[in-house]
Amino acid sequence: MTKKDYQLIANAIARVESESYHVWIRSEDKKGDSEIIGHLEPPTEELLRRITATLADALAADNPRFNRKTFTDAAGIPTLESHMVKPYVS
16 A cells, blocks of 8 residues: 555545444335434544554555554544554454
């Protein structure tokens, strides 16, 4: 992967982090009437932190020159130590 690929991934994480949204779940009956039956909350900061750390582990395993701090800064997530207990294996 290239630096451009890493930037693309970091930008996607930053976009999720910065957007405030809800996903509404609707149910529709046979007549076409619908009602809201639930919603999904936006991801928590902890979930984004764990996803970012796991991705950073995988990217670092793929490329020894991968810079975790640059990646996490670009994603808008504070610098993280390795999240994984054992090395990532693809």
